[in-house]
C-alpha cells in the first residue's frame with residue numbers, strides 16, 4: 001500500500017490484493033475526471049450503469065454524466081430509494097431487472113454513486129449480475145469515503161438483521177472527491193467525523209492529533225484538511241483490508257471499535273440517533289471499560305472524549321433499557337455463544353484488542369455514563 005502525491009492534485013492509495021489490487025483516488029474536483037480515470041482502469045467499459053439516489057443525482061449527477069461523456073462512455077441512470085430501505089432483497093431484484101432491461105453485458109460496469117447504502121446495494125448487485133460486473137465506487141458521504149466504499153463488503157438487509165445477505169466483492173477503483181461533501185446535511189457530516197476519530201484511536205496518532213488541533217477547520221469543511229482526513233483514513237482501511245480481506249484474521253475487526261454498543265443503540269432508538277452519535281457513545285463505553293481493565297490510560301480516555309465533543313459528538317446515552325441493550329449486544333457479529341466481545345482500545349493510535357467483557361462491567365459502565 002502506498003500513498004503518493006500526483007502533482008499535488010490528487011492522491012492514490014492502493015488496496016493491495018494481488019491481481020485484484022485497486023486504487024483509491026482522492027482529490028478535490030475528481031468527479032470531473034471520473035470518466036478518464038475509469039477508462040484508464042477499465043478500458044473495455046463502453047457502457048456503465050450509474051446506481052444512485054434522486055437527491056445525489058440532482059445535486060451532482062450532471063458532473064459525473066459530463067465526465068463519462070467526455071470519455072466516450074455511455075451511461076444509464078438507475079435510481080434507488082434513500083437510506084436503509086434501498087438495502088432490501090426486493091430492491092436488489094428490481095435493480096438487477098432494470099440493469100438487464102437496459103442491456104448491460106459482461107463488458108459493462110456499474111458505478112455506485114452515493115453513500116453507504118447505495119454502495120452496499122450496488123456492490124451486491126454487481127457481484128451477482130452476469131456472474132460479476134466491474135464495480136466503481138464513487139462515495140458521496142464522509143462515512144462512505146472513509147470506510148464503506150473501501151474493502152468490498154456488499155450487502156442487503158434481512159428482517160433478521162442488517163447485512164445478513166451479501167458478498168465480498170472488491171471494486172476496480174474508488175474515487176473520493178471531498179467537494180461532494182459540501183452538500184451533505186450537517187448531521188450526516190458530523191456522523192462521519194465520529195469514524196474519523198475512530199481511525200485515529202485505533203491506528204493513526206498523527207490523524208488524531210490533527211483532528212484535535214484543527215477541529216474547527218474540519219467542522220467548517222475546509223477542503224485541505226478534509227482531503228487529508230479522507231486520505232489518512234483510507235490508508236488505514238486499505239492496510240487492514242489488504243491484511244485481512246475477509247475479516248477472519250482479527251485485523252479488520254478493529255474497524256468495529258465502538259460498534260458493539262453503537263449498533264445496539266441504533267436498533268433501540270430505531271435509527272433516531274445517527275450512526276456517528278451511536279458509535280461515539282460506543283467508543284466512550286469501550287474506552288472506559290479498557291481503563292477499568294488497565295488497558296488504556298485515563299488521560300487517553302479523556303483525550304478521546306474531548307476530541308469527540310469538539311467535533312460535536314458528545315457521548316450522551318439516550319434513554320434505553322440497559323437489559324435490552326445487553327441482549328442486542330449478545331447478537332452482535334463479534335459475539336461468541338452468549339458472551340459479548342468488545343474491540344477495546346489500548347491507547348491513541350495503537351492497535352486495539354478483541355476481548356470478552358463481563359455483563360456486570362458493561363452495565364456498570366453504561367449506568368455511569370447516563
Ligand code: GLY
Nearest residue numbers: 147151153252255
Ligand atoms: N466497515 C467495517 C469493515 O469494512 O470491515
